[in-house]
Amino acid sequence: MSIRAELKYKIMKDYGAPVLMAFQNVRRRKPRPTPAAFGSPLDSNQRLKEILSRHYFLSRYAPGVKKVAWVTSGAPVELLRAFDFYTIYPENHSALVGAKKQGADYCGIAEGDGFSQDLCSYARIDLGHMLSGKTPAGKLPKPDLLFCSNNICQTVLYWYKAIAHELDIPLIHFDAPFVTTEQTEADINYMAQQLQDMIPILERVSGRVFYLNIFEEILERSMETSKTWGAILDAMKAQPAPMTIFDAFGHLAPIVSLRGLPVAQDYYHILMDEINTRVTQGIGAISDERYRLIWDNIAIWYKVRFLATFFAERKMNFVTATYTNAWAETTGYLDVKDPWRSMAKTYGQIILNNNLKHRLDLMKGMIKTYAVDGMVMHSTRSCKPYSVGQFDLRKAITADLDLPAVILDADIADERVWSEQQIQTRLEAFCETLEGSKYG
Amino acid sequence: MADLYFSGVDVGSLSTDVSIIDHGGKVLSEIVIPTGVNGSEAAEQAFNAALKLADLTRDSITGITATGYGRASVAFATGKTTEISCHGVGAHHLFPKTGTVIDIGGQDSKVIQIDRQGRMLDFTMNDKCAAGTGRFLEVMANRLDLNLDELSSPLNIEGDSAPISSTCTVFAESEVISLLAKNTPRKEIVHGLQRSIVNRIWSMVTSIGIEGEVTLTGGVAHNKGLVALLEEKLGLTLNIPENPQTVGALGGAHIARRTYQNSLEADSI
Amino acid sequence: MLRFSKHEITINEIIKNMNIPDRSEYLKGLAQTGQKIMGVLPALYPRELLWAFDIHAAEIWDPPGEILHANAHLQTTICPVVKKSLEFILKEPQTINAGYLFPHTCDSLQNLGTQVKDLIGVSLPIYTFYNPKGRFNNTTIKYYQDILINFQSILEASHGPLEPEKLKAACVLSHKIDTYLMVIQQARMTDHLSLSNHEYFTLMRAQEYLLPQDYLSLLEQVNILEKPAEFSRARLMVSGILPPLPEILVFLDELGVSIVADDLLAVSRRIPKFAMDPPGSPLDYLTDRFFVLPPCSTRGGDLDERVHYLSNRLKESKAHGLLFDMVKFCEPELFDHRLLVKTFRERKTPVLTLETELEDHISGQDKTRIEAFTERLFEIVST
């Protein structure tokens, strides 16, 4: 590790980043006017932007100071933090590209290189980024290590294998057996053992020694952060809900990609406070919340604004989502006193690694506790584990709970998969049913 | 040596093309007619027309290669070869430095890599969807109430183009409808459509890679706007044959010629 | 229809001549005898354990027939293997009487298993079997043994206690079948087998539904030539999930192209890479067998290993080209595909990729692709 790189990183962290953030604040002084359908935006948005810009900005000074790891959203990152890796979340980055409506460009690069158009667009965007170095975040460091877990999908394993091969770097894979009924002892032991097997490899790649107490501290922090996130989502039970799920899609970024770091922990306290104040004062995210909705599946990143406005104008607010819930749902299993096995339980049972009976019960529970009136399911071309089974989930839910529901065919980040007319028609029909069902 | 003649008959989905050459490779006649519903009749007709134009009789043709979708239906052919090999050979004879052939046909588009002898090294074809083919343009022309010539009007590359992101014909069509509903100028829509085809072709090209000069064949090569966009995207100048539609037939004729020469060599051994 | 009748006759004749019974007839007959039959989805599972419980494993890969009802349960962007399997299950076929087994192969099959079990609901029990993913080490081996033991007790719950002798016998039978298959594979690569493409794959695929004893006796009848047959044909290796459609196989036969080796999930990737010792302890045998299978995308295997394996096979079989027959929307294969194509293209091996939705007939476009590719192979053969 060079002293100069370290110094530079430190300077950038302590001085460069704050200056940049201040500069950005100046540049952004004139925010986009909020349409009348929405209440005033959360103050925390500003802080969120700062944190994320800083994260991406600092990453370019990381090489030479910290080892860089690319990590999947469901991987047990706490272990990596114990070795002080600078972590980048390609899924998060791909979502960012998607939100900027540049998904098709990046996908095109990967497709031109031989990756099929039928693959997950997060993967294609990331591979496009890897092949071209392009990114809307300025510049991203090359990874020294890849860390993935198939607890969200097998796709990430295939995808990270491709990167590992291209860049010739080590890939650590955390194999999380799918839970068909419930986790077995064997599953838990297997995962716990894998985590411990990783330590020597991580020590070698990072050049640092593993200290259990540091790891436990990180685990503790991560746990606390997830719980705060869970509490924030819980606060959405209030009527009117203090934020929309589309806000939450944004506020999700730190829990996904900065989990286990103080910055994320602090951030959610700020957000929590603001949300609580809103709840006490009865302030809603949209001006007039008449209908409450649940969202299923990942966001349609290139249409978040379109959808948010469409629903807000009709006095409809998304108050819960299976997606945002995923980073709070299984935290209860974490136990600092039994780190390995409890991580196996936490990471092995997250929604996408769990059977559809579990998902159905979970969704029904959410619909009840959040007083939901209707359901919007995004059937995403990219994601098999999230989408296969949705038709029957919908059937079961609408039959049991007599809840209007609509399925939107789209994609998470490839804006070419979008037919505005078709979607608009479907959405309008859905709204008509919803309005009819509640007051008809 | 008595005069020897060779012919290629390319029965495509939209047009049937015939080319007749002499033993030195000189082109004597070229014919393009619509295929219609009956491929073998079209082949018959086009071949007769080509003979007439070259002032030759049927018996004077030594070898005839059938190619194209309907290649199996050409009863009078002496051999058959896929249009992929034929386009490679045809382009090679027109532009000997060709390393890559882009053929945008009615049903499908292909990118073909050839060696210095015109032999095909590798190729790729569009998938089942018609986006990126002549058919795509035709569907869109209908939608826009334009004829194909209007669709091909040379455009200013810098001009505005309406965003058409869909890669699927059906989706693209609905995008065009909504653009029309928004009163987007047709010129911009046309531009957007061309761009979408060019992107499609470009990704096929990158999947194979560019070698040597690039020759564009197929009827779409007449579309000046599209050619300009494609050249811009690829960053090079394309070879455009005088008769881009008959390159396959020409290649077929050359293959017939080569087969004949090979058989002579084999005999003389 | 008429256009293809020639092929259909050929296909039926081949099956007759080789005495391979038709899949559904055979299974119907079996079911009538009271045989327990479990429908097994792709791809890797401990068949020996099922056999030890006297359960016949009838594999479901690409059942014939149109996809209708499955469309109400699955999106358009799901692979045809999953869709066809679901269509089959929804018909509640009489031949399947002991339940369905969903091995963990890919995201789509993973979800289909729970979808059928927890949401759609069928009258038969649904079983699952997890196949570990990624690189393998001692931790994986230990876990695989645990899975086997778990699976055994799950089967015991509904089929009575396992008789150890039966499991032993099942392993011996499985070992024999493997050994035959390896010999036949070798014979195919070295032209010691005078079977057409279509015959060869009909033979290989018969193991998906024949009782192991029946399959073994079929394999015993296969005539392995003493001297290599004279082949002046173009030689091809195929990679993918399933063998190409029968129509393509026949078409290749007509064109004079012989498939001499494969890297297919349904065929070669389920035959051990090298000869195994005869089984001692069944548990060890089953574990070892899983870990000596060729590298496979669905197990998340290493890419270098896969490239290496493929190039060796290409060399051994002296194939002139490589055909990738990709199932549409099959993520595991499509990710690896890019590197494989790149690598072999760089090595100047002719490569052709087809995409299949397991339709009944081959499109004109694909015919052209195959023919053009063949033209190229013959250029190589002749030089």
Ligand code: SF4
């Ligand atoms: S979108 Fe789905 S398939 Fe893609 S990385 Fe995320 S979980 Fe995996």
Ligand code: SF4
């Ligand atoms: S073809 Fe591919 S995607 Fe389909 S079931 Fe098989 S492995 Fe899964």
